Amino acid sequence: MGTETDEETPRDGEDEPRVGDLSLPPYPPNLGHPSLHAIRQMRDLLGFADRAHDTSDVVRLRRPAMGDDYHFAHPEHLKRALLTERGAFGKSEDFRIAFGEGLLTVEGEEWHRQREALRPLFARDSVLGYADGMIEGIERRSRRWADGDRLDLQREFRRMTLDVLFATVLGRELELDGDRRLREAAEDLHAWFVPTSYLLPPWVPTPSRRRFGAAKATIREETDRLLAERRADPPTDPAEAEDLLSLLVGLRRAGAVDRGTFTDERLRDQMVTIVFAGHDTTTTTLTFACWALANHPEVRERFHEEVDRLDGPPTVDDLSNLEVTERVITETLRLFPPVYVLPRVTTEEVAVDGYRIPADSRVFLEIRLVQRDPRFFDAPNEFRPSRWTGDLRRELHDFAYAPFGGGPRVCIGREFALLEAKLALATIGREYDLYWIGENEPDGEPPVSPGMTLRMVEGEEFLVTER
Numbered sequence: 403m404g405t406e407t408d409e410e411t412p413r414d415g416e417d418e419p420r421v422g423d424l425s426l427p428p429y430p431p432n433l434g435h436p437s438l439h440a441i442r443q444m445r446d447l448l449g450f451a452d453r454a455h456d457t458s459d460v461v462r463l464r465r466p467a468m469g470d471d472y473h474f475a476h477p478e479h480l481k482r483a484l485l486t487e488r489g490a491f492g493k494s495e496d497f498r499i500a501f502g503e504g505l506l507t508v509e510g511e512e513w514h515r516q517r518e519a520l521r522p523l524f525a526r527d528s529v530l531g532y533a534d535g536m537i538e539g540i541e542r543r544s545r546r547w548a549d550g551d552r553l554d555l556q557r558e559f560r561r562m563t564l565d566v567l568f569a570t571v572l573g574r575e576l577e578l579d580g581d582r583r584l585r586e587a588a589e590d591l592h593a594w595f596v597p598t599s600y601l602l603p604p605w606v607p608t609p610s611r612r613r614f615g616a617a618k619a620t621i622r623e624e625t626d627r628l629l630a631e632r633r634a635d636p637p638t639d640p641a642e643a644e645d646l647l648s649l650l651v652g653l654r655r656a657g658a659v660d661r662g663t664f665t666d667e668r669l670r671d672q673m674v675t676i677v678f679a680g681h682d683t684t685t686t687t688l689t690f691a692c693w694a695l696a697n698h699p700e701v702r703e704r705f706h707e708e709v710d711r712l713d714g715p716p717t718v719d720d721l722s723n724l725e726v727t728e729r730v731i732t733e734t735l736r737l738f739p740p741v742y743v744l745p746r747v748t749t750e751e752v753a754v755d756g757y758r759i760p761a762d763s764r765v766f767l768e769i770r771l772v773q774r775d776p777r778f779f780d781a782p783n784e785f786r787p788s789r790w791t792g793d794l795r796r797e798l799h800d801f802a803y804a805p806f807g808g809g810p811r812v813c814i815g816r817e818f819a820l821l822e823a824k825l826a827l828a829t830i831g832r833e834y835d836l837y838w839i840g841e842n843e844p845d846g847e848p849p850v851s852p853g854m855t856l857r858m859v860e861g862e863e864f865l866v867t868e869r
């Protein structure tokens with residue numbers, strides 16, 4: 403009968419409730435009154451996020467004076483926000499206030515132009531060309547470690563990765579024991595986001611935000627100094643340029659980009675962005691990889707066997723023979739993704755899992771929680787590099803492992819970071835045994851201090867012995 407058919411096949415749009423009719427996601431029932439969310443979140447960022455998603459992939463959390471935040475913890479949500487519906491999820495104003503108009507924050511056509519201009523510096527061939535500079539930076543620092551040293555490895559790696567970033571992409575050698583002001587500034591770029599930021603809107607000038615402001619001013623001054631050098635000795639052909647500023651000044655001079663895309667002001671923002679994005683992430687990856695190796699003797703043994711088989715210190719020619727090393731890094735990035743949560747802001751109202759997310763809402767994509775979800779990974783909290791030997795990567799949801807983000811805005815420095823991490827770990831592994839002498843948490847996890855990136859608590863030490 404006609405009526406039956408009509409009921410079974412409703413006309414377009416009749417079966418879908420309008421987004422505006424949907425209810426907002428629930429406040430998690432197990433986290434107390436919403437007015438306490440921010441203070442509890444500030445005290446234990448990761449534990450709070452874990453508990454918040456006990457019953458739902460989409461939750462709403464309250465922030466005083468700033469309305470509600472929305473947290474998403476399913477790979478499909480990541481895919482929508484980063485790829486299929488990325489137009490509805492913009493970059494957050496918070497980051498724009500901090501980092502101005504660099505690649506990390508700009509959007510639309512302007513992002514497109516900047517990404518295209520920077521692409522040659524980060525393409526695989528260019529990155530392989532940095533390998534010698536990377537090895538030099540890694541060895542120059544690690545050679546100073548001596549048998550029996552107790553080292554704050556995170557601090558060592560921070561210095562090492564900054565040396566490498568400056569010597570390669572930024573085209574300026576840092577002094578091994580000098581350039582203190584610049585090094586401190588690079589570190590202080592992380593003061594923009596500390597857990598108290600959950601309590602205070604971005605325009606409140608807290609002491610850590612003022613530290614951030616001073617750090618940014620230092621990097622901008624350095625940019626001006628480097629720009630003056632590049633102007634005095636301009637690259638003749640942008641295609642030959644080997645560092646960020648030479649490339650961008652060269653493109654500008656050759657009329658290859660709209661001058662508005664690379665004004666001096668934008669170049670300053672670009673430097674701050676690359677210094678911020680390009681070293682702390684690799685630092686924490688290396689620190690947690692060393693922690694994981696120290697705490698898993700059976701993996702460490704296989705890793706040492708592999709690096710001992712090399713004829714000498716690793717070079718680019720050895721990369722394909724470093725499979726165990728690569729899996730150690732892959733698994734470290736799964737358990738301890740430096741960018742553990744990605745912020746976005748909705749540009750329009752969206753429906754997620756049957757809930758309404760209003761336009762202009764702060765959204766947080768919970769990369770760490772997705773990568774530790776038992777629906778996608780067996781024994782998700784265990785460090786098991788061997789899980790990556792079979793078909794896992796092919797079988798996984800394409801956004802269940804996303805330490806570098808995804809979609810068109812996937813990390814531009816991915817190849818750079820992976821090469822540096824691989825070379826550093828293999829170089830160090832041939833020379834030293836690293837023993838963890840810090841204290842783990844009762845559940846066996848390392849002591850972490852999440853801020854802008856997921857870091858080890860400052861000052862934790864490893865014992866270094868020569869092999």
Ligand code: HEM
Nearest residue numbers: 505506679680683684740741805806807811813814815819
């Ligand atoms: C293990 C190391 C690294 C990790 C885990 C990492 C992670 C990420 C993630 C998750 C994003 C996406 C951000 C978003 O969608 O909002 C991103 C973007 C970015 N990363 Fe990385 N990153 C790493 C290393 C690097 C390095 C070494 C550089 C530069 C030398 C770099 C430069 C950038 C830039 C400029 C962007 C913005 C790209 C765009 O929006 O087009 N990153 N990174």
